[in-house]
Amino acid sequence: MVGHDALTVTREAYDAVADAYADVVRDSLRNTPLDRAMLGAFADVVRVSGDGQVADLGCGPGYVTAYLNELGLPAFGVDASAEMIKLARRDYPALRFDxxxxxxxxxxDGVLAGVLSRWSIIHTPPQDLPGILAEFHRVLAPGGHLLVGLWASEDASHPTQVFDHTVAPAYRWWPDHLAALLGEAGLVEVARMLREPQPADKRQFRAFHLLVRRA
Known part of the structure; x- marks a missing residue:
């Protein structure tokens, strides 16, 4: 389970900056074609593997949830920040946000065809992450897919690195280390994408996506 203090700090921090944060990220997919490509691949494999809803976990102001729906997925969003959910419901009233x-x-248990965790586990302390991954596994149907996106640490000798996120304490992960934790949770790697920082990126970190499947 995520420590109460870490979750509370993160929730209260995002509640306090919800409007400003939403203004910054709302159109961010426009400038990240490789990220859009991974979301498109995720949508394709979810549709092929079977019917079912898709949860955007840590959805923030809901813009990626809306994008998944544009791609044809019956997606809904979940976020710990009530203020973020309020904005998502305002901007996308036809969609479900909890x-x-x-x-x-x-x-x-086992009802979702897909789960998206896009930069939503960065605030989870490393010792608490296995519990989160176990929840992802629990709610996925057999054969269901999970797409995780976040920033990469610098090298394998530092599998997690703390960085100044501005909003709340955050962590970068070495992709192989995270893939191993996902495997321990019963989630088998299907594909990955590692991209170098782009000129428009606020943080000049490498980003990566891992696409995994519940066996």
């Missing part, structure tokens, strides 16, 4: 914690999802 306040909730990734550490204890109010979702039945």
């Amino acid at each position: 306040v909730g914690s990734m550490a204890a999802l109010d979702i039945a």
Whole structure:
């Protein structure tokens, strides 16, 4: 389970900056074609593997949830920040958005065709991440897919690195280390994408996506 203090700090921090944060990120997919490509690949494999809903966990102001729906997925969003959910419901009233914690999802076992965790586990202390990944596994149907996106640490000798996120304490991960943790949670790697920082990126870190499947 995620420590109460870490979750509270993150939730309160995002509640306090919700409007400003939403203004910054709302159109960010426009400038990240490789990220869009990974979301498109995720949508394709989810559709091929079977019907079912898709949860955007840590959805923030809901713009990626809306994009998944544009790609044809019946997606809904979950976020710990009530203020973020309020903005998502305002901007995308036709979609479903729930306040909730990734550490204890109010979702039945094995019902989701897909889960998206796009830069949503960066605030999770490394010792708490296995509990989050176990929740992802629990809510996915057999054969369901999870797409994780976040920033990469510098090298394998430093599998997690703390960095100044501005909003709340955050961590970068070495891709192989995270892939191993996902494997321990019963989630098998299907594909990955590692991209170098782009000129428009606020943080000049490498980013990566891991696409995994519940066996």
